[in-house]
Amino acid sequence: MRKFVRESSLSIFFLGLFVASLVGQAYAGWKQLNAQQVADGLGAVTLGEYLTSADFAVDVTENWQSEYLQFFFYILMTVWLVQKGSPESKELDRTGRESDEDQKVGEHADENSPAWASAGGIRQWVYSSSLLLTMGVVFLLSWGIQSVAGWIAYDEERLRSLQEPISWSAYLVNADFWARTLQNWQSEFLAVGSMAVLAIYLRERGSPESKPVGAAHEHTGVEG
Amino acid sequence: MSRAAAPCLAVLLLSACSSTAESDAGEAATAFYAAVAADDGAAACRLMTPKTRSEVEKSAGKPCPRAVLEEDVPSVGAAVRVEVYDTMAQVRFAEDTAFLTRIEDRWRVVAVACTPQPGDRPYDCQVQGG
Numbered sequence: 458m459r460k461f462v463r464e465s466s467l468s469i470f471f472l473g474l475f476v477a478s479l480v481g482q483a484y485a486g487w488k489q490l491n492a493q494q495v496a497d498g499l500g501a502v503t504l505g506e507y508l509t510s511a512d513f514a515v516d517v518t519e520n521w522q523s524e525y526l527q528f529f530f531y532i533l534m535t536v537w538l539v540q541k542g543s544p545e546s547k548e549l550d551r552t553g554r555e556s557d558e559d560q561k562v563g564e565h566a567d568e569n570s571p572a573w574a575s576a577g578g579i580r581q582w583v584y585s586s587s588l589l590l591t592m593g594v595v596f597l598l599s600w601g602i603q604s605v606a607g608w609i610a611y612d613e614e615r616l617r618s619l620q621e622p623i624s625w626s627a628y629l630v631n632a633d634f635w636a637r638t639l640q641n642w643q644s645e646f647l648a649v650g651s652m653a654v655l656a657i658y659l660r661e662r663g664s665p666e667s668k669p670v671g672a673a674h675e676h677t678g679v680e681g
Numbered sequence: 682m683s684r685a686a687a688p689c690l691a692v693l694l695l696s697a698c699s700s701t702a703e704s705d706a707g708e709a710a711t712a713f714y715a716a717v718a719a720d721d722g723a724a725a726c727r728l729m730t731p732k733t734r735s736e737v738e739k740s741a742g743k744p745c746p747r748a749v750l751e752e753d754v755p756s757v758g759a760a761v762r763v764e765v766y767d768t769m770a771q772v773r774f775a776e777d778t779a780f781l782t783r784i785e786d787r788w789r790v791v792a793v794a795c796t797p798q799p800g801d802r803p804y805d806c807q808v809q810g811g
């Protein structure tokens with residue numbers, strides 16, 4: 458058990474942070490909504506009602522979709538695009554999908570390779586893009602749920618203002634949907650872009666996200 | 682799929698949308714109009730939100746059960762469309778449109794005797810609270 462915890466400490470740490478943050482968001486969001494309900498002369502909602510509300514769902518999924526989109530693009534674009542001097546980039550002359558030998562697929566798979574790496578056909582194709590496909594599917598699901606939850610929350614707000622509700626298709630071209638979406642996208646793209654550039658010149662000793670402290674700025678694809 | 686059912690079905694994917702939310706909201710609105718039509722102001726006031734009751738009393742300078750019967754609330758037939766979005770609902774009749782909110786699992790009238798306005802402007806309601 459102790460060995461498992463030590464060998465999985467990174468994922469356990471972030472899972473714990475995720476759960477703690479989600480619980481905090483749920484509690485703070487519930488209090489915030491009820492403060493607004495009271496100010497509007499409306500009834501307070503229970504925590505259970507808030508957790509199953511469109512308000513909570515849209516606040517959660519608008520952040521999820523942007524995180525998974527960020528990873529989707531990062532995984533995809535780093536196949537072909539490079540950044541000289543960045544440990545986030547592969548070496549400048551290795552752009553593209555690379556050879557079967559480099560990727561240990563098909564006849565080049567060894568005895569420790571995952572079964573689908575040597576399977577050939579559709580299974581090898583799927584496994585060769587399984588990380589990207591998973592990120593893409595989670596992104597699309599989260600964005601889809603955001604669109605539905607955002608629409609319901611938006612129409613709830615419109616009814617509160619005694620305005621006519623709008624349809625889901627109208628919401629998809631509404632400023633509220635795109636403001637929620639783009640405010641998350643811009644921050645993700647800034648973070649990932651600045652990481653690729655800042656890691657050229659800055660270091661964190663011992664972190665695989667950084668080059669070794671003494672590595673030259675122009676060395677690309679070197680992790681510490 | 683009716684427009685009324687769409688939000689509820691969509692919400693089922695991500696939240697606990699009661700399958701009876703629309704009928705409950707529709708029944709509450711219908712009961713309000715029926716109470717006014719029967720001159721039962723007390724029953725009508727019990728179906729309003731506290732803020733709407735208070736607004737009606739303030740504007741008429743009378744207790745709610747008397748004040749609400751003096752408002753220009755039309756007689757209505759059956760509800761023709763009910764749309765529920767979480768804690769808010771809109772109930773449409775051929776003769777009027779009502780807005781309701783859910784308070785402690787019961788639907789309460791926020792506004793009635795509402796006339797649509799041009800563009801995206803809010804309805805103009807004779808009886809309205811928060």
